[in-house]
Amino acid sequence: MSIRRNAAAAAIGIAALLTAPLLTTTGAAAQTKAFDLTPDQAGRVHAETVDAAVAAVSPDFNFVKDGVFTVGVSVGDPPLNTYASDAKTVVGTDADLASLVAEALGRKVEFVPVAWADWPLGLVSGRFDAVISNVTVTEERKERFDFSSYRQDVLGAYVALNSPIQSIKEPKDIAGLKVIVGAGTNQEKIVVEWDRQNVAAGLKPAEFLYFDDNGASQLALTSGRADVEINPNSRLAYAAAVGGKTRPVGIINGGWPLTAEIAITTRKGSGLADALTLAINALIANGKYRAALERWNLGAEAIEQSRTNPPGLPKV
Template sequence: MSIRRNAAAAAIGIAALLTAFGAAAQTKAFDLSPEQAGRVHTTRIDAAAASIPAGFKFVKDGVFTVGVSVGDPPLNTYATDAKTVIGTDADLASLVAEGLGRKVEFVPVAWDDWPLGLTSGKFDAVISNVTVTEERKQRFDFSSYRQDVLGAHVALNSPIKSIKEPKDIAGLKVIVGAGTNQEKIVLEWNRQNVAAGLKPAEFLYFEDNGASLLALQSGRADVEVNPNSRLAYSAAVGGKTRQVGVINGGWPLTAEIAITTRKGSGLADALTAAINGLIANGKYAEALARWNLTAEAVAQSRTNPPGLPKV
């Protein structure tokens, strides 16, 4: 899974949520202010700071410069001032910077442009929902920090209790994104079900998040399977849906989201140490819980973990 929307699309996404749930509900659920008074902080993590290679040169002295592709909340989005970057990944970037004894600075970048920006030295790292793949590992180093997770969400009054394996979607009307990794997964699940003599699923496609929500509430759809981060945020903001399962985005393999750095720069080990320090001191869990993404936590950060294979 990867965020590919630009700033304008991010604004549309926020507006759609405001329309669907009401401004008061969103303000109550999450802090979208530029001040971010509730952002989690940490002290310097000595083991991480000591792991920075002696010859590594940061973009700016005393600063950890991070490239971000700004999309829908709760990952990287804009605050109510339409310019301050906030969200789960922004919080993680801030914590890692503090762990290294540095300040954080964000550089918004279009999704397609982050590889060039990173290799050319425009920023020290990219923290923007990047999935580890074996192909990407040929060009970049990684420090894992979240599971790549899809969520299965239903209306609050739905009788559905669990969506975790192929048979669970048999005969259901499933909302999924067209041309996405999650579509590939549920289509394969459906293929297996039909081969086993189970009822086929029906797949529904909506461009608008609000339309998907209305389809679930009206009974036109039974379940939505899409990136867990967006669905979990929507559930917390509106209180009209609930999670009935999570599916790894690499199914049947395991995929992880990671901080991305230049290949061979040596910074990845320091970032991995910083994340593990945050896991140990509890700040990592606090940051995920703040945006309702506890389900995506990893037990341990790893440098260059196994990635999804080349297609």
């Protein structure tokens, strides 16, 4: 799911986002707080230097800038990476993680915005030290890059706030439902396979609905034209927070039936990946990591341990 970037989310107005409610639900109850998209990011979590991580950086690795951790990011997909109200400061979950890792390495963070399709060339050519932009670990990518995992690659199942649906976690749960899913995506592949299994078992088939933009899919869901949307959890969690009209009913790994992870991406054999893995694990241990995810309503995507070059999704 993270191979494609959906820029439509960037169309949400900055002014509205500054006061957007962060929605958490228990049944039909909701509590809200505001997102912070101001450029100063007063609420951003900070970390102390992790000596073990600093020491683990290969002496052969040359950072782009002295005292700086330079990170390539694809901007325009909140809550992962987007622009603050000044239209130039990068904020979001991945930006927070990059800031934490930089501090763990005893460095400042600097972002280099890059189109999603261009990050591999930018990384190999040395424009930045690493990419932190929702990159899924795959076996094919591991042939060219090293990875330090930092988040689960997960899909979210979201319904209208007043929907009777309470749980979607396995194939039978979508039987007979109208399901919104992205065309030509990994999530479509998963739900189509679920539907195939259901029909083979004598259950009602699902009906799949496709929309060109996120606003249309949200309207279909909240108006009752669709029963559930199954798409990248980060985007749906953000939409639920901003609109306050939907709620989560399930988390599905993006590699189903396998497990997929999101990772910081570095040049193959550059000698930086192990240091980044150590930094992330220190942040997990001291609670800074989870606090950064919770700040953007993505606690459900947390991992228990970072790994260097974990098993990736198989080659197609």
